[in-house]
Amino acid sequence: MKTVFFIMLSLGLCAVALVAPNQELDFFVPQGWPKPRYNFESNPLSQEGFELGRSLFYDPILSKDSTVSCSSCHLQFTAFAHVDHPTSHGVDSRVGKRNAPGLMNLAWAPYFHWDGGVLSLNGQAVNPITHPDEMGSDLATVLVKLKREKEYAAVFKKVFGTEDIKTQHVLKALAQFTVSLVSYNSKYDRMTRKEVKFSEQEKKGYALFLKHCNQCHKEPLFTNYEFKSNGIGVNTALVDSGRANITGKAKDAFLFRVPTLRNLEYSFPYMHDGRFSKLKEVMEHYAHPANWAFPISTEPVKKKYMLNLAQQKDIIAFLKTLTDKGFLFSPQFGYSSIRE
Numbered sequence: 439m440k441t442v443f444f445i446m447l448s449l450g451l452c453a454v455a456l457v458a459p460n461q462e463l464d465f466f467v468p469q470g471w472p473k474p475r476y477n478f479e480s481n482p483l484s485q486e487g488f489e490l491g492r493s494l495f496y497d498p499i500l501s502k503d504s505t506v507s508c509s510s511c512h513l514q515f516t517a518f519a520h521v522d523h524p525t526s527h528g529v530d531s532r533v534g535k536r537n538a539p540g541l542m543n544l545a546w547a548p549y550f551h552w553d554g555g556v557l558s559l560n561g562q563a564v565n566p567i568t569h570p571d572e573m574g575s576d577l578a579t580v581l582v583k584l585k586r587e588k589e590y591a592a593v594f595k596k597v598f599g600t601e602d603i604k605t606q607h608v609l610k611a612l613a614q615f616t617v618s619l620v621s622y623n624s625k626y627d628r629m630t631r632k633e634v635k636f637s638e639q640e641k642k643g644y645a646l647f648l649k650h651c652n653q654c655h656k657e658p659l660f661t662n663y664e665f666k667s668n669g670i671g672v673n674t675a676l677v678d679s680g681r682a683n684i685t686g687k688a689k690d691a692f693l694f695r696v697p698t699l700r701n702l703e704y705s706f707p708y709m710h711d712g713r714f715s716k717l718k719e720v721m722e723h724y725a726h727p728a729n730w731a732f733p734i735s736t737e738p739v740k741k742k743y744m745l746n747l748a749q750q751k752d753i754i755a756f757l758k759t760l761t762d763k764g765f766l767f768s769p770q771f772g773y774s775s776i777r778e
């Protein structure tokens with residue numbers, strides 16, 4: 439009798455092990471950083487949820503003709519930005535209006551996209567999946583295609599408790615991956631933790647940065663998330679009115695969300711339209727306020743300053759300390775598929 443009970447108990451334990459619930463993941467907040475804004479209760483992180491999101495991120499199945507994945511425009515080694523074109527390329531070689539931004543530290547962002555038009559990371563992926571210039575698909579088709587794949591159905595069941603995959607499950611799984619992309623181990627971070635020292639040039643660059651750039655590109659995330667103009671002027675080919683697209687207010691015309699500067703060395707080209715491909719060009723722009731174009735509504739224009747060539751180089755030396763190779767080349771964030 440006892441043996442039978444023991445066998446039943448072990449079978450029971452085996453069964454439990456096979457359908458073990460999601461292993462919850464803790465979200466790591468680097469020392470000295472503000473509290474993340476992302477609501478983790480809305481989408482509790484788990485190892486399986488992260489892996490599911492990662493597999494979806496690298497899977498072209500989400501696009502109209504199964505040719506374009508999220509990673510086509512967001513490549514890990516370029517900080518999940520798109521390097522070879524000023525603005526993004528999607529299905530049917532269609533060209534988008536904006537430069538794909540790097541994806542990192544999204545848990546701290548109050549809104550997304552260059553104009554802040556997306557308020558929640560849990561819903562963000564609807565945009566690329568359905569945008570005609572990006573993945574050009576529709577949600578119903580995506581669900582049909584995913585349900586056909588046995589491996590996906592099994593993992594969706596494990597993470598969300600049902601094989602009847604719904605749109606929100608797809609979007610939340612993607613968000614579990616993208617919210618986990620935290621970059622916090624650059625030389626700058628190690629300097630603030632007193633693990634390494636800056637060179638003399640990096641120190642000079644940092645001092646200049648604090649004086650001229652930090653008001654908008656605020657440490658430690660290197661953005662204050664506000665909508666500003668940095669004086670680059672309107673791209674006449676695109677005429678993107680930026681924040682005003684969302685608010686409809688004239689005062690917001692041509693303002694864009696201040697981007698992070700982390701991993702900048704790898705995330706070229708720069709600006710919402712990818713107009714600059716080198717940091718040298720970016721610095722030339724900031725160095726000469728006299729050349730700044732409309733709109734002239736923000737701080738740097740009011741404060742007249744010039745940066746000479748040596749100072750520009752010092753700032754670039756500092757900006758390169760924001761490179762986090764552990765993040766750019768971490769196997770944890772690289773290609774993976776649960777379909778094979």
Ligand code: HEC
Nearest residue numbers: 507508511526527528536537538550551552563566572612
């Ligand atoms: C064709 C290129 C392309 C594809 C494919 C693509 N994106 Fe993007 N992504 C962009 C562009 C361009 C933006 C900026 C959009 C804007 O500002 O209007 C962006 C913005 C984002 C943002 C907001 C980042 C921020 O800091 O505001 C996230 C998150 C994101 N994409 C995730 C994804 C996911 C997940 C997928 C796959 C489902 C995906 N992207 C597919 C080009 C692409």
Ligand code: HEC
Nearest residue numbers: 650651654666668694695696697708709710720724736738
């Ligand atoms: C008034 C706020 C403000 C100040 C001050 C400022 N920036 Fe910016 N910066 C912005 C905005 C806004 C953008 C995006 C502009 C766009 O794409 O239209 C930007 C974009 C950038 C980019 C491109 C990033 C990318 O991923 O595309 C770099 C690099 C940059 N700034 C560096 C600097 C440096 C270096 C300084 C100091 C010399 C500085 N910024 C000062 C607001 C500011």
